[in-house]
Each structure stands twice: as C-alpha cells, then as structure tokens.
Amino acid sequence: MPLIHDTPLIHSLEVGGAVRHSNYSTSGSNTTYTGSGLWKPVSDLLFRASYAQGFRAPSIGELFGAESRSDAPIDDPCTNVAGSPYQSSATVRANCTANGVPANGSYQEPNGGQLGVLTGGNSALKPETSRTWLFGGVYAPNWARSSGFASQLSLEGNYYDIKVSDAIAPVAAQLTLSRCAETGDALSCAAITRTSNGLISRINAQLQNIGGIRTRGVDVTAIYRSPRTSAGTFGLSLNGNILLKYTETFPAATGFTTTDYRGTTRGFPDQSYPKFKGNAVVDWDIGAARASFTGRYINSVKEADGKKLDSTFYGDVQLTLAPGWLENRLGLTIGVNNVFNQDPPACFSCTGPNYDPTTYDVPGQFGYIRLSWGL
Template sequence: EYRKYEGRYDPDPLTVIGHYNGVPSLPTSGSYDVNEAYLELSVPIFAKSALGEKLDLSLAGRYSDYSTFGGEFTPKYGLRWQVTNDFVLRTSYAEGFRAPSIGELYGSAARADLQLFDPCSVGLGGTPPRGSAANCAALGVPGGFQQANSQISVTTGGNAELDPERSRSFSAGFVWSPWFGSNASWSERFDVEVTFYRHHIEGAIQAINAQTQLDLCVDTLDPLYCSGITRASTGAVSSFNNRLTNLGSIKTDGWDVDLFWTLPQTEIGQFKLGWQNTFVGRYEALGAAGQKQPQEPGVEVADSSIPEWTSNATLSWNLSNWNASWTVRHISKLTEECGDVAAFPICSNQAEGTNELSATTFHDMQVGYKVDWMKGLQLSAGLNNVFDKDPPICLSCSLNGYDASTYDIPRGRYWYVRADLRF
C-alpha cells in the first residue's frame, strides 16, 4: 500500500497578526508519504478436544516506510481459547508506533492563555515564593515580585524533528455468555466481558506540562526548560514557548468491565441493557529528561484529567418501527491543587490545599421512528443532559472554571432532531 499526505493552512492577514480572535496564527504547509506491507495469519491449534472447544492463534506483521523518519516493523500476537460454548479466554500482545501528523510536524505556533503560578512570585496571601531566591534572582526576578495575572500566554506548535511514538500493549480477559442467560424466560442473551490492559508508550508526542516546565526552570536553571521562557524587567514572564516534543514515556493500565443483556421480546417491545466501565489503575508520564509529569488517575491538572472510573449505561427499547433509549454517563470524583486559592474559603480542603470536584452523572434520552415508505429513513429526537446538570467547578482551570476536556460544555439541557437516510 502507498499513501501520500499533504496539508496546508493559509490564514488571512487579520488572523496572522492576531486581530481575528486575539491569537496570532501563522501559515504552514507540509507533506509526507508512506509505503506499507502487511500480513495477517489465523492459525487453528485444535478444535473439539479435551482442552476445550477451540484454540486459535493470530499472527500479524506490518512494515512501514515513512519519508519523514524511515522504516519500522510492528508485530501482533493473539490467542483465543473457546473453553466451552459459553466461556472464552483471550489475550494479545502488540507493538506499534504512531507517526507524527502533518500538524504535529509542521503546525504553526498557536497561543493559549493558561492558569500558571510563578514559583518566583509572592502568593496572594503574602506567602513567600516557593522558588529558590537565588535562582529567581538569576532569572532576573526582583525581590518582592508578585504575579499580576495568573493567566500566562503560552505558545505551542509543530516540531519537524519529531520521531514516531512507539508502544507495547498487552491485554487479557474473558467473555462469559452463560447458558442459563440464553433463550430463557428472563433473558434472550447475557454477556459479561472483562479485560485487563497495559500500555507502554515511548517517545509520546506531547508538550511538557507548562507548569512543570516553569517549575523546573526555576528549580534547575537548566536551558532545557528555560530556553523558551523570557521575562520582562519587572520579573513577569513575557513569552513562553512550549513546543511539542517526544516525551520519555507513558505507562498506564486498568480494567474494562462490560455487561450486555438482551431481554426477551414481549408485547410491549424488547429491551436491551449495555453497561460499559473503564477503571484506570495507573498512569505515569515522564518527560524526555525524566521529569515526572503531574497527570495521574483521579487528579485534575492543566485543564484535563484522567478519571479513575468512567461508566456509560444505555437502556434501549424497540417495538415495531419505534425505538427509544436512556443513557447514563458517569465520571468519578477528581482532586485538584488549590494553589493561591487555598487562602480563600472556596477551597474544599484548605488545610491540605486541595479541592474536590465531585462525581458527576449526566442523563440523555432519545426517541426514534423508522419510516417504512422510504427505506432506511430514521427520524430521531433527543434530549441531552435531561436534569440540567452542570460540570463541577474547577478552581485551577483556565477556561471559565471547568474542565472542557473531561465534561460537556455547560450549556445545560438541550434538544435536537435528526434524520438519517441509508441506501
């Protein structure tokens, strides 16, 4: 297989100088091509034996040659053991890579105003700076400096020197479809799926956390962290360049636990329940120089989070041409650092300087009808966020006091209509 990717961005002059939305954005363009060859094999080991119903081995390999960084071979191995008719064990191991995209390679600088706390600044309550006085002085920060604005403009953008991300992934689990849940009075089909996963990524393409970069610059004076940060004569940060790089590594593991239940058909219709859960046990990220990144399960930091538990449950109903569903989306609680806000009573735990974002649950509903006289026309109407739930207030977030990467935009309850036509 041969593929070629090309991309370009040509903003108008007002956008280039930042007069369109206050954020300067420069033109850019780039391209790359790739040649690939791959092979997939399915190897039956046994069937209908004393060890079970069936055991299959899957093997796959892919060689990719990118014009931007060269060639790479990635294998995948898997086993699927049908122990009985209603119980399956499965496991897989794979190596992979992700080539940087055109935007990551050639993207022009973009600016974001982030909520950052300068270690060289006196705190809001008059607390002394947490950074070394000698190091702050070496950076040109005068004594008694106090940060005037907690939002600091940070620019980020592409890096043509990026290497691909490389990964190793392992998963193991089972699927149980008990015989007593099939074609029974209470169940047409019942399935339980449990999977353990572990992923290890080397050279992950990200920008180092901006707060971490600022802290490490003050703590170490290392040009690796300080070269992109300049200060005005007052000591305030005047420019902050936070480009994409290949971080050291990301390690994460956890569990996916899913349940699917199809009830028997009745005069009032047929109901189905799907309940999908993800539990994150570990998330560790290290920068290219080994610096630990602040992200971890259950922590809100840098306008983003990794909840320890996320859950989606959907109850659907079908009767003739009618269908409906009710969906529940749950996000477990998070904890954030209050920073200077710890001096005010809005922080839930002032003694420890932390604030809790409570667990949040959203409800959505939808009703639909399939029109017979126009084959494939599905009409739907829905109401999302039925109970008008707001996301929890985030004291450390820079975007209107909430985490836009984890929660819905706080627009409250809203409805929609949709028509889908399939041929």
C-alpha cells in the same frame, strides 16, 4: 490460524499475528509485530490475549507547524504574595532569582493575568513507538437463552497495559514553572523568558519527545436483553473504565521526571483523568417504538492546587418511531442530551470556558430531531 477444535477443555484454540514495515522520508523505517491468542474452554466462555507494537511518525504539522501563542491561566510560583512557594521556601526564592526574578522580592504576578505559552512544530521530532498488552474474557451463557431468561446475556472484562516511548507532546507550562522554581531544572528554566522586572514574557512549550506515557486500566461491560414479550423487549447495558495508572515522563537536565495524572485534571492543555468513568443504557423496544435512557457518570478529579471537581452525572433520553406500514424504513428520532441540565464542574486552571471540554459536556441541554430513511 485455528489450532485445536472440539476437544476436552478446548472448544477452540486460535492464534494470530501480523507484521508491518514502514518507511518515511522524514522518520526512517521501522518494523512492528503483533500477536494474539484466543481460547474457548467451552462454547460459553472465551479468553483472549494480545501483544502489539506501534510506530507513529510525526505528522507534517508536528514537524513544521508555525509557532503560535496562547494565554494559560496558570500560577507563577515565583510571585511574592501570601501563601506562595516564593514566601515559604528559600530554595524556591533562590531558583526564582537565578531565573530572572528580582532578588528584592518586588515581583508579583498580575492579578487575573494569564501567561503566554508558545507552541509550534519541531523538525527534530523522533517517531513515537509503543507496546500494548491486552488480556480479556467474555462469558455469554447458552443457558440464559435456552431457559428463556434472556435473549442476550454477556459479561466482558479487559485489562490493558499501554506504554508509549518518545511520545510527542508539549511539556505542560505549569509543570515547567514548578520544576524550575522547586528544583532549578536547567531545561525547565531555559524554557521561561522573563522581563527585567520578573514578568514572564513567554514559556516555550514547543512539541518534543517528552519521554513516555504509561497507562493501565480495566474495561468492564455487561449486556442483558429480555425475551420478547407482549409488553416489548427490555435491555440494560453497563460499561465502565477503571483507570489504574496514567503517568507521563518528561526530560529534565539530569534524566527524567514522572508525573502521575490519575485522578487529576491537567488544566492547560485541558484533559482530565478520572479513576472511574461509566455509562448505563436502559431501553424499551415495542414494535414501532423504542425509548432509551442513558446515564453517564464521571468520577471526581482534583486540580494541581488541590481544588476538587465534583463527580458528574449526565442523563440523555431518546425516542424513536419506525412505522411498520412503511416496513420500518422511515425513522423519526427525538432526543434530549443532558436532560437534568447538569453543568460541568468549574475548573480554575482550565482554559477558555473555565471547564474541561474534553471530558464534560457543554453547559445546557441539547435537543434534536432526526428523520431517516433506509432502503
């Protein structure tokens, strides 16, 4: 809804809103609201803000999915080996003994072993709810176009604050082991099943409402395109994310505990949370040909044991030909991703391929050819 237009310091002022009502046979009913505002003091400058509520009912798989087992490469803090928490802390030894580890110190986790983690649906799950705040601004100066400095120039920044309550997720198996050994948390210890000699037969990581997820950050974008010249058009696009916060809150026997994942990699299940990620695209367009280079940067992260996954930079190149005599309908694209053949950093706590496939590329270069026809 437009409110004010073309007055001093208010080139335009608009507000918006929405309401949504949901009803599920498995999760009941819920009503959510959103609201937004947009203010342009002058034609070149825009400020915006929004507030949104969210509601997500658990899916059929999350509610009724069958149990399955996976093997996680994680460390048992109750193992009696040099440098382990079991040897350095009397509290850990007492908690481990209470959890079924032999009091004589005979238990040692098998070298190179993986611990069985049981996952599956949970019919007692409640819906997730969320709230999101977003504040942002865009500067796109008319003088840059009118002076011939650029055919496009814009700077954009957005701050977000997202909170998810009753988030649906498994409790990380490593966290379960650590909380049982270090604090004797009854819920965590109950999720661990051991044999008579102390070996872990399974860790229960069934889906549950973990408590909450909270994340805050800043997204920044800058775009420049040159005027058309005899040498073609040049462009530069920069995008970055600064992660200010990422925490998850887990239920405990007495209240909740919070884990900060910012600047770390979770391991099992694989997921990394770098403090900064960014990419840049440089392109050149001259009639029937367009070439571009994309650089992707991921800041370093740490595993739970302090090992560092170094910062990573990927480079991608692409060339597109669209002959003018076919009215640019035919397009031939040739490209190579990871042209520098950058390997992902090794992750000792990650599953399967020993790196985090949710954040980093599959090792090796990837080349492709694409032929397209547009009407």
